[in-house]
Amino acid sequence: MERDPSEHPSKLAPDSDPVEPSDSSERPSQVGQLGPLLGSAFQLPNFRESRFTIPPPPRGGAAGIENAPEVSHQPEPGSVRLRCVDFDDQQVDVRTFDDVDKLLASRRPSWSLVRWIDVEGLHPYVVNRLREALGLHTLAAEDVWHVPQRPKAEFYGQQVFVVVQRFRVAEDRLQSEQVSAFATRDMLLTFQEEQNDIWGSLRGRIGQPGSRINASDATYLLYAVLDTVVDHDFPILEKYGERLELLEDAVLTAADPQLLREIHAVKRDLLVMRRVLWPMREAIGELTKPDKTMISEAARTYLRDVHDHCVQVMDILETFRELASNLTDLHLSMTSNKMNEVMKVLTIISTIFIPITFLAGVYGMNFDELPELHWRHGYAVFWGICGALTASLVWFFHKRGWLRG
Amino acid sequence: MERDPSEHPSKLAPDSDPVEPSDSSERPSQVGQLGPLLGSAFQLPNFRESRFTIPPPPRGGAAGIENAPEVSHQPEPGSVRLRCVDFDDQQVDVRTFDDVDKLLASRRPSWSLVRWIDVEGLHPYVVNRLREALGLHTLAAEDVWHVPQRPKAEFYGQQVFVVVQRFRVAEDRLQSEQVSAFATRDMLLTFQEEQNDIWGSLRGRIGQPGSRINASDATYLLYAVLDTVVDHDFPILEKYGERLELLEDAVLTAADPQLLREIHAVKRDLLVMRRVLWPMREAIGELTKPDKTMISEAARTYLRDVHDHCVQVMDILETFRELASNLTDLHLSMTSNKMNEVMKVLTIISTIFIPITFLAGVYGMNFDELPELHWRHGYAVFWGICGALTASLVWFFHKRGWLRG
Amino acid sequence: MERDPSEHPSKLAPDSDPVEPSDSSERPSQVGQLGPLLGSAFQLPNFRESRFTIPPPPRGGAAGIENAPEVSHQPEPGSVRLRCVDFDDQQVDVRTFDDVDKLLASRRPSWSLVRWIDVEGLHPYVVNRLREALGLHTLAAEDVWHVPQRPKAEFYGQQVFVVVQRFRVAEDRLQSEQVSAFATRDMLLTFQEEQNDIWGSLRGRIGQPGSRINASDATYLLYAVLDTVVDHDFPILEKYGERLELLEDAVLTAADPQLLREIHAVKRDLLVMRRVLWPMREAIGELTKPDKTMISEAARTYLRDVHDHCVQVMDILETFRELASNLTDLHLSMTSNKMNEVMKVLTIISTIFIPITFLAGVYGMNFDELPELHWRHGYAVFWGICGALTASLVWFFHKRGWLRG
């Protein structure tokens, strides 16, 4: 029943970013580390530093992005990057800016059917400038900057505002990054927390011959963005699924107390994912409702597909939560069984030797008159009694089934 | 009570296809073999290889079957089989094809009221060709090929698209196979993952005198297909029911740690079945709603019957889940009781012998002056004290009820 | 405290029919016999043979009673009994038949306002003949014969079809029998599985002066039938209530492992009852909805009363389930406490004697120079030390509260 830890261990460590194809090529370096992996990989994420558990305490002042600190200061150069993508079904134009004011000053080409402004990095000044220029609601703009927010979809006139959380596993920890998006029919504005080009492959699809994105409006692009975020959860869940299997095998084999930490860590991660994914499902469901006419008919059909994926993710998550919960019970039961085994060994040894030790003690006594000591075969009789006692006890234990495993 | 797991393991395994009537006739032979059953049958299914836990990671590209890899390559000959059944209330015509293009080129007879195309084996090329020929939605076509999907029912104009999962127990493991169906009033298109003729008995009913299928439209045929899939769950559940009974008897008899694995395995299978059956119930319920006019009135009445069966399956499943959960608690309690018993034996033996062993030790001491050693009946008095001590302890234990069971 | 299971087991068994009034008069005799009650009555019902857990596997063929096997064969004489009751507010006429064809051939009297046909025993031929004669739906007719079905109420034009399950305790086991009923305004058709006259007292009420049944239509009679079935659950629940009390007392007194089986058996029975009663409540609730005009206004008011009783039964059942669940926890805790007690005895005895036994061993050594042996009061000092050690340990245990309870 020994498992060879060197077999296929490459799947154990959650990759720092599971969609990165280059990442999987690095996996072999972790071969041969299954033992330590169980101990060290995926270590108890430090709850204190996990960003999504408690949002930063509100500032207690007036609501709205224009009341945020540093709203009137330009960000440090390089801390925020803006990508502006204009396209119609014929052409695509991608430009990158470091300065929001330059972006706002640049003219939108007349042929541009859809403009996508993608902001990497958050700064109140940038958010506020975009709010003013594009007419966003101040509470929505504050939610972009005041991360993390609960996932939601809100409608302001012909504008839709969506907040979702994108999970990733970095530095052996589950982390989430807020992705916020404002969409109208001809414009999409997305924000992400850090400079990390997560839309690369999506941008690559724009302008490819026959791409549906080019032939559609900005709400279809919003669908594509949400689809990218949601589908990113599948490989992460797969990692947790593999982790649970390993833990299950390990619990059934050894019931090591160390495993409790691991199970607990998995449970907590799943709990945290659930807290984010539940409202996300609702938010995306909101977008697919037929009365939301600011979403184009085509985009709505595709958003239903994203919603299906969200429901599937929740199904898997709940199944994993129940599996993890079963594992805790299983561990407790296996521990009880192990203790039973230990106790049986102790009891068998003690019960066999304690009576005959007493007997040996008796014949070690120094009474003047202790007739058995002078019997001819006294010593042999003594061993005979010991043997008979032991045999009957062994029979008794066998009868009770204590000598088996 | 020793169980030899190598005995008749093949009889223990749930049959590869439980609806086989020959199977039930073999059942009596298993009655006398419950012991071995427990040890080896229904072994912990390997979660990693169970197909339905995590869908394959999405490809990250654009959605739609036309973007699938290999969509423009013909499948290898023999890997996909197509059956085309045309019938009206008078005649039936069944043809089998290996090549989708040949099928599409063949003319539908003018007398054919209903055409049923049944595809065994999945290949993007085949799915895409059928999509083009029959005007299916590209997202639905992708769901046919990108298995497993969550069971669902979707409506596209006068077309209905249904995804269900069919369970089977193969190689000692619970497996699921996706069955997808597109139906209009005069055409049914079904897909299954592997070449495994599961519709044999259904096809046999077409053309039999008085058969209701021949007299009805294609949505009634859809009902018959779904009915076959759902009713297939009953014998599988029956296996799990028998398994739970055996486990229950075993837990109440022996509380072997091995049983924990078995209970855990059953719990996991039930959890997995539930994850699939819950949306299946919803999907079939969706088909019975009176506003779905693409389903004929007659078919709707019969689909309500299928929905009833689905609800019954869920009821049984939830009952089994609770029974399994009770078994875990019961096992823990039985283990505690067993430990209690072990501890009582140890305590009784120790408590009786430890004091008199001390006494024997005392009279084994070599003090110069140890008056009792020289008493006339010292040795007899010693045994008297030992006897009295033992008797009073036995009385004490009897009083506390420790000498029983 | 030894319980002899052979003592008066017949008194312990829940009566075959708990509504018998003679039963309650016998109850006092059971008061003094709680001990034996616990051991033998209400033994673990054999789940395998309990009919309601898994319905018989569907036959895999076409649905409908006309496809059932033996549908064209007459039943064996005596296996099915039919009672035909005709009445108006003036007179009553009861006739019994063995042959369904004779019943169908007999003319209904012109004065008959309500005809009640009661079928005891199920046979496809009988069900099908009645279906043809009375115009029942084939799926409903199949549900009558293909027992057990989930309780439900279905409406076919001016006909209502109701399936309920009637519980009884027979041969120490909880069993259920399906009662199916078709009702129009002037006709009631009921089916039960076995020849067991459960409607005796109800039939007796027909024709009594001032009886509300005679003055009402057939849906009021349907109410009376359902009321009889539902009210039959109260004495059964009362038995389980008494059982739970006995178990509670027993767990708090002794925490015998045998009790676990009993609690488990009660839990399983309650689980099974719940599975049947939950849809039964829904089905009866369905009948009381104001849009069901095939139920007369008067009958609807009375059916609300039956629905109230159903809700009350479910309330009691859920309370019992929670009580039983608490009992399991309580048993585990009591077992832990008992083990604690056992361990304390072992620890106290061991801790007191082990050190002084060592001391006795020391002075049993044969060193040439062992000065204490030659001290004048060496032996007395030895006992002094033993006494002092023991006293201080007893004080230590007293301090920790281990000598109590």
Place this chain on the structure above:
Amino acid sequence: MERDPSEHPSKLAPDSDPVEPSDSSERPSQVGQLGPLLGSAFQLPNFRESRFTIPPPPRGGAAGIENAPEVSHQPEPGSVRLRCVDFDDQQVDVRTFDDVDKLLASRRPSWSLVRWIDVEGLHPYVVNRLREALGLHTLAAEDVWHVPQRPKAEFYGQQVFVVVQRFRVAEDRLQSEQVSAFATRDMLLTFQEEQNDIWGSLRGRIGQPGSRINASDATYLLYAVLDTVVDHDFPILEKYGERLELLEDAVLTAADPQLLREIHAVKRDLLVMRRVLWPMREAIGELTKPDKTMISEAARTYLRDVHDHCVQVMDILETFRELASNLTDLHLSMTSNKMNEVMKVLTIISTIFIPITFLAGVYGMNFDELPELHWRHGYAVFWGICGALTASLVWFFHKRGWLRG
């Protein structure tokens, strides 16, 4: 950490009737009994005799009060008391009757705006006579007499029928008494099970200057009656709250097995209260719905206040249930901890003495050649080894943290 049981124990025992002011004056007699109180007060209420768990088995006959036994016999004199209160905003007239026929014969004064008939004690004859005189529905009248019923509110034309349960703690047990009421705009009829004047203070408020009751119709009086019943639950819940606190302190201090009984008893009482209060909340909520025009506008506003109180009671109850459930877990954990402590003492003592006892045994052997025995400082070396062994084991235990707490 010892608590002095004589401090303020008067609050521990649930008073026989918590609203009675005279009752609290009797409390001092329970002073000094905290210890025993934990053991004896609030003893496990005898489930068998608790009236509300299972309603009496239905009689199996026709429904309706006119079919009740003894319906045509007058009750024994003195067993039923009727109070008739007539009032308008100027005057009040209270009369007490022993005979329902006399009451019905007495004329209602012409100035009487509201008549309140309060019946103490239940008898079918009285209920039936009132039914005939006041035109009540026979099923409602049966529910008045056939106690206990599930709380509910039913509407018959301009009449409203309400059933609630009033809790009280009598003879150390939680009991419930059914209060039934029929109300129209100008008449209120209330029933209670026993002769126990619970409306004294309410009656006192009628006729007081400025009393809102006198200025309102009979549905406001119905509100006042329900308010009295619901507010009566608060002091009872307060008792349970205090009880839970005491148990919590006790579990964290001692984890006595006796506490398990107490927690179990509290859990059961809370379960029983919940079963009654849940439908009571619904019933009162039903009365506040705006479409119930038989309730006056003013009364409806005040009934919303009663509904608020009901919701508050349920909130508290659910919180208590969760607290009690946590206590069970806590008790199990504390028991485990205690066992751990016991085991550590045993292990420390055994582990220290067993090796050196062996050593002493070695030097008590009688081998001809046992060189150490003849060493010069053999005995001293022996003690040295014993000391060294003990020291290193103590160090080992200290290292593992076993010597703490």
Place this chain on the structure above:
Amino acid sequence: MERDPSEHPSKLAPDSDPVEPSDSSERPSQVGQLGPLLGSAFQLPNFRESRFTIPPPPRGGAAGIENAPEVSHQPEPGSVRLRCVDFDDQQVDVRTFDDVDKLLASRRPSWSLVRWIDVEGLHPYVVNRLREALGLHTLAAEDVWHVPQRPKAEFYGQQVFVVVQRFRVAEDRLQSEQVSAFATRDMLLTFQEEQNDIWGSLRGRIGQPGSRINASDATYLLYAVLDTVVDHDFPILEKYGERLELLEDAVLTAADPQLLREIHAVKRDLLVMRRVLWPMREAIGELTKPDKTMISEAARTYLRDVHDHCVQVMDILETFRELASNLTDLHLSMTSNKMNEVMKVLTIISTIFIPITFLAGVYGMNFDELPELHWRHGYAVFWGICGALTASLVWFFHKRGWLRG
């Protein structure tokens, strides 16, 4: 590792008011003090004195503030403070009164668009006078004074009445204070229980240039008040989050029984918070419904933001509750593991020494004929046997994995 609970207890206590910014600057000093933190901070709040568990028993008399005791007596001077704030978009006027009659006598300036009367301290006289002057409903006024009430929002004509609870941690205990508010479009009346200026920073925002409050009506001010109350929960939750992390670390390290008390205390606090926050979420949700036209459109948009925060607080709370529940399970498992470890040490030591102690006993016997004693290398052989026995047992234990961990 001994913790001295008297060390720095003042630093451990959650600050009396967590929003104080100076507080967060002090946090780093606590980093090095986690040990002491665990022992003394956040001690088990005394449930008995927690005000929110059970509301004070109702007085049993008529409802309405005018029936409260002392309603006709003026409060003691200084016990109630009233602040009157009048503002429009140009100017602000703040006045403080000790006497409600003086406040009511003072004229409202004609330029005042919004008047905010803030009452600190509750007295029936003051509440009743304001009720009369401002036309409040008597039941609402009673709820202001009869604290604590369940959070709720009620609508009386153009007036809205809101009750919320504000949490704070004072004297190491979680406490709640009721904040009640009446609002119309041009007037806001708020009550709090004690003289504790919690609206300081909010009042400061009135009159600041560009403040949205000045430009809006009184319902926007109501929003600002509710926002202050809800956002106050975040830092409190953060404390509990930190607490849970510390406990988690501690349980995984030591599983001290003391930790159970801590976990239990946290669970209880979370339970109590949940009981208050759940209806608070509903109440605020009620205010955001579009049919509540007494709330201005602008205020409604901002109230949705408060509602979002409430939902977020509930999410966090539920996550914490599940984490705390997992901690209890974890603690039980860790305790089991620790016991396992203790038992293994005992078993290993006993099993090794008990047989050889018996052997030593044998050769200490005084039989006349005990041949081994006279063997030449008897003593060496004895040690050889002991060594062999020990070695084989060590090998056995190693084999079973008992020597690890």
